[in-house]
Amino acid sequence: MRIVTWNINSLRLRMPLLQRLAAELSPDVICLQETKVPDELFPAGAAELLGYGHHAFRGMKSYNGVAVFSRVPMTVLADAPDWCGRGDCRHMAVRLQAPGGAVELHNFYVPAGGDIPDPLTNPKFAHKLAFVEEATRYFAGRADLRRSVLVGDLNIAPLEHDVWSHKQLLDVVSHTPPEVERMERWLGSGFVDAMRHFVPADQKLYSWWSYRNRDWQLSNRGRRLDHVWVTPDLVPGLRAMTVHKDARDWPVPSDHAPVMLELDA
Structure with a gap:
């Protein structure tokens, strides 16, 4: 099974x-974030034309939004939490039919957090921290958490080599200690970092390059904001992981590159 996660930064565009x-x-399976389209305008027919007969989406005008396209049968899990009680279309959970049994798939778009890494003066940063804390409690309380995959734009680059400069970005939102500590606890609630299963922690690994860098490849000032996690029982089935960097050079690109996991499930 090949699963792609991609912050597409406007599906219709x-x-x-x-x-x-x-x-x-x-x-x-394709998991999208920042679709930026309300449900009534979602191009569901396009998913079918691409060969994805199963699709689900949750969106709002201009902001956020998540979607899952699948070639294998899937069921939307309607009891997924409404994180922080905001109804802001940042998460979708589905159950996929796989040869080894059902796989629970979570597609997340975590709040970016604004520019100031202070929850007392920046409500966006406070929301981000609260969101991650709530997600951690939810998964830590799941005694039945198995055969599960969590993907998405989590908007945190936790490791030293997940950013182009650990020292210079320590006080920049996405790599600050409060975010990293919370992400580590979330990962520890029952998951394994599947991307770092293939790329050791002492090697650079990015999935996002700012639009501000005109020659993004030359400067390579990236961050790993996109993640793929699996529960430990799925680790033996991990086969490959690819950051599709070529997509960053496509016409009118997203600032995120798609990430694909290949998994025997």
Whole structure:
């Protein structure tokens, strides 16, 4: 099973890029974040034209939004929490049919957190910390957490080599100690970092490059904001992981590159 996660940064604007992604990587499941389209305007027909007969979405105008396209049958898990009680379309959970049994898949778009890493003066940063804390409590309380995959734009680059400069970004939102500590606890609630299963922690690994860097490849000032986690029982089935960097050079690209996990499930 090939699972892709991608912050597409506006689905309707980048629909041609989604078509290219499907053609080049041929994933079985595509998880999108920042679709930025309300449900009544969601291009569901396009998913079917791309060969994804199963799809689910949760969106709002101009902001946030998540979607899952699947070639395998899936069921939306309606009892997923409304994080921080905001109803802001940042999470979707589905159950996929797989050869080894059902796989629970969580697609997240964690709040970015604004620019000031102080929860007392920046409500956006406070929301981000509260969101991660709530997600951690939820998964830590799941005695039945198995055969599960968690993907998405988690907006935190936790490790030293998940950012282009650990020292310079310690006080920049996405790599600050309060965020990193909370992400470590979330990961420890029952998951394994599948991307770092393939790329050792002492090697650079990025999935996002700012639009401000005109020559993003030359400067390579990236961050790993996109993640793929699996429960320990799925680790033996991990086969490959790819950050599809070529997508960052496509016409009118997202600032995120798609990440694909290949998994025997």
